[in-house]
Amino acid sequence: MIANKAVLLSRAALMAFACSMWASAQGAAVVTIVNNNAPNEGFNDPTPVQPVGGNTGTTLGQQRLIAFQHAAGIWGATLSSNVPVRVGASFVPLACTADTAVLGSAGANDIFSDFPNAPRPNTWYPSALASKLAGADQAPDGEPHIRARFNSRLGLFPDCMPGSGFYLGLDNKHGDKINLVTVLLHEMAHGLGFQGFTDEQTGEPYEKRPSVWDHHLIDNRSNKLWVNMNNDERRVSALSETGLSWNGEFVTGQVPTVLSPQSTMTVSGRRAGAAKGAYEVGDASFGPPLDLAGVKGELMRVVDQANGTGLACAALSAANAAAVKGNIALVDRGECSFVVKAKFVQDAGARGMVVADNAPGPVTGLGGGDPSIAIPAVRISVAAGTALKAVLKKRARGKTGIEANLTIDPDRLAGTDSMRRIRMFVPAEFDPGSSVSHFTTDAKLNQLMEPSINADLIHEVKAPRDLTQALLQDIGW
Template sequence: MTTNKYALLSAAALAAAAFVGQAQAAATIVINNINAAGVGFNDATPAAPIGGNSGTTLGQQRLIAFTHAANIWGATLTSSQPIVINAQFTALTCTASSATLGSAGATSVFRDFANAPKSGTWYSYALANKLSGSYLGTANAAQINARFNVNLGNTGCLDGTRWYLGLDGNHGTDIDFVVTLLHEMGHGIGFQTFTNGSTGAFLSDGVNGYPAAWDHYLTDASTGLTWAQSTASQRAASALSVDKLVWNGPIVNNEIPNVLRQGNPGLIVSGAASGASAGNYAVGEASFGPALSTTPLVGQIMPVVTSTGTLDLACNALTGNSALAVKNNIALVSRGTCGFAIKVKNAQNAGAIGVLIADNAPGAPAGMSGTDPTITIPSVRIEQATGVKLLTALAKRSRTSSGVVATLGIVGTRYSGADAQGRMMMYAPATFASGSSVSHFDTTATRNLLMEPAISGDLTHNVIPPYDLTFRLLQEIGW
């Protein structure tokens, strides 16, 4: 079954377990805690109440946060059938600088049931139940499997970052568990395609393949075809098209002006020493630090380099000539090894007024994920080729000056995260990312959206405009 990663998500079949609680409003959401005693949602480690969460153990606080998030979705959705979620904390992929926060997906899909809006089309379990007005499959079977990373905050798993279990959004440098829960439940109730993005193959019933509800709206801007109309090879190419995969549905796209920022980030390189690097460039924005604005940041570019003259990763504190170079200038560093926010914070600590992070692989610049409320300078991601051009132009610099000037700001009238025709862009990086590609909004969206592939520190606990487009997309497919 297709599953989706968040900040980097996948679910296997989970065993049935005891009923724990439910959130009830326009839709009833039932949470099945399937953790063993003393683990995850049953962790008895004492915990002080925090941010409106009154639990006194770690497990209690996790369940209270889950119920809070379920109440938000329950008040937004409408269904006569309960939405049952099997949930657990377990070990998920981690490194010291990145982590899979959670994963979720529908346990089953259905087609051609009573009241199905489109024939020959797969719908997620919870949505199929809502549309049919009956409980399809086995009565009271879970429609969603959800897992969350039990090791977050431990040494070797996104070091220095923990789950924030408060209900007030004041997570600081930690990961807001409520936001993660809202994201994962979004996937489970239908924010995903069941078509294989890597091969383009429709999900098969064992005899024939059929499109997902999503595929009637996912559109390749270069061919003008929806995924339901395309061949498998066309769909596979579309999933790698970077900025050509769009959502062609009126409910979502009509709301874009109410949610997304008008204007896109851009870099202008100029100055007496800019040479062949002079020109205008598209950039990827950071989810942390101050947003770019129509009042541009202007400064000289100074690279941070290694002993061999290549761009440095800036994963450690900048000292000596590196610190001298970036002070009061815009630092140029390389992507890789550590998180984007770490690089920017190191440059900020050395006195930089902004940061350009050159990609370490070819492709259009995407956004930069990360969370650090102490970052006060803007930063952007640039293409690998742009970084090479700049480093060549900067070869004749002094220790404190380069004569190569960067102007960073917001330009134009196109909405950030939409294409030139005003259609919402979907996540289609040049290298396929299993569990992330296709079934998320594109990372160029500003404001940041709940259903982007990586978490952002400025997300709220809202799923509707003017804060978010998630529920509008779910309405498009039948909610």
């Protein structure tokens, strides 16, 4: 998935292991970082650096390790286990270009079933959780419970997202860089059990046994658990866009304290015609959140391209600026980032921004971060954008008679189904490494375990900010 233009994959990565070990974390569990890098590489990179954001390391390798230890400490203080959790980790060159990159990957190193004290028979559990439940290490010969690797080239080379590397500070002040501690918290969660072991693309359980994950995935249309489905039913459920939810008492119990009301856009006015009504929208990770009072104004199109689209990737023309001033600007997705579009329409005096998608699929949010953005922004679907443009095309630029209100629906929680269970990420086109194994991108507040790292995330894994700990509790932590 795209996170600050970077691909965040979440699956176990096979790699060779070195022997040096670094202990980390205090609290209810101990999380140990196993350094798999060779001398002068990764955690052992001797490149001098200045301390940053509470990270006191004086070499690049030291700072990487301190960031790992910090993330491990957060999970250690959150979990409970008598068996130390070993994370085999390394920084290695991974795929990247000037605009996109693989940030890293992680997952359970091994899975176990029918171990001592196993809560469910004939069911797969990830290595760290199986060891916790058994009260004894299930991993053979000191093998790690979690394997993880991250991109050692990110932001450091002209062919690997130059200028957008990992922020190694511990204080969340990452600016336009990628917050490494947040990425680590996300990936460690996968290794702890925020993943299934059934093939999501075929629906086939590994060695014909379900995973504990399958006992909590529920198709919210049929109200049928994955563990009770056949392979084809699971395959279809994994492509259902909004049809798959998490059915667990800890997560569902905390949903009302963590998630906020669903945002919506209501279109009205004497000239709105067939476009009248409420529209599903995706929230932006920048700008102010919407509230019940709403932000109202005439909906005005920005048109700055020969093909009739309005990208707002440069300062608005005088005509476009006059149209959006004091109103809600409708712009098209593409060409530049969402924060760039928001800044240009804000500079032109718009009260809010609506981005019409350029590809079919479920409505998702607008990523990015810029503290100077002071207007709300939302995304609408291709179909919604087409309907609105059709009625706007017939009206004068100066006054459309079509009113938009960006507000919230107090009766719905963002990212949930009709039973107020949080939905999972299941796009209509299967997304390897992301489908099924993440929360929906519709959640608000943005959640750590969405398929992309949002700029507004902080180093929290539990309620009232986040549902990740609750999900791990549902599977046995």
